[in-house]
Amino acid sequence: MSRTKKDDKPAGWRKAEIIEAAAQCFMERGYHATTVDDVATRLNATKGRIYHHYATKTDLFFDVHRTGMDRLFSAIRPVHDRGGPARERLVAMLLAHARAMLEHHTYETVVAQGVQVHRFDQTTEGQRQTMRDLIATRDTLEQLFKSTLEDAIAEGTLAARDVSIAVKVLLGGLQWSIFWYRPQPGETEADRVAxxxxxxxxLVAGLRAAD
Structure with a gap:
């Protein structure tokens, strides 16, 4: 039997596809301008498909945000946990963060929008709590860098400084790539590493070694 309705998708059609399509829409249009219709159109589905999984656009945004954060943690935590000299570990963590920003550009752009969504008056209290939880997750990620920088200062390989401000500047420098980076045709993993x-x-050059 031929399929003519947008809803009539193969059985393997998964929730992950909704998240992927939504990430693209949020990146291209921003949270305010994106509608559930936009996501449905990208999927060639009806809104009912999306509302089956998500009560609101905001709830869908949260899952995209959560996916982006998960990918950052997956890239950075193994480097943080492997031990070794703190300065070398900090540099490796920054490289892992930078590569994740490039490889998951779409999702990380949405993550950067998260704080703005936190300020939207129209969200429910439950949604505001979810956003606070997501921001707490971002704080946890930041703490990985803070503790590593503190270790490097303690071991004497980096000069003493305001750790909180230094880490915000380091991560902010990497996150700025969402504004200027665009994946290029034929781009390889080696290109992204470089x-x-x-x-x-x-950024590392600005971390002055201890005298």
Whole structure:
């Protein structure tokens, strides 16, 4: 039997596809301008498909945000946990963060929108709590960098500084790539590694070694 309705998708059609389509829409249009209709159109489905999984656009946004954060943690935590000299570990974490920003550009752009969504008056209390939880997750990620920088200062390989401000500047420098980076046709993983190294180099140069 031929399929003519948008809803009539193969059985393997998964929730992950909704999240992927929504990430693209949120990246291209921003949270305010994106509608559930936009996501449905990208999927060639009806809104009912999306509302089956998500009560509101905001709830869908949260899952995209959560996916982006999960990918950052997956890239950075193994580097943080492997031990070794703190300065070397910090540089490796920055490189891992930079590569994740490039490889998951769509999702990380949505993550950067998260704080703005937190301020939207129209969200429910439950949604505001979810956003607070997501922001707490971001704080946890930031703490991984803070503790590593503190260790490097303690071991004497980096000069003493305001750790909180330094880490915010480091991560902010990498996150700025959402504004200027666009994946190029034919771009390879090696290309992204090289670009990540160029992104991290000036940041590391600003971390003065201890005298």
């Amino acid at each position: 670009l990540a190294e160029k992104m991290v180099a000036p």
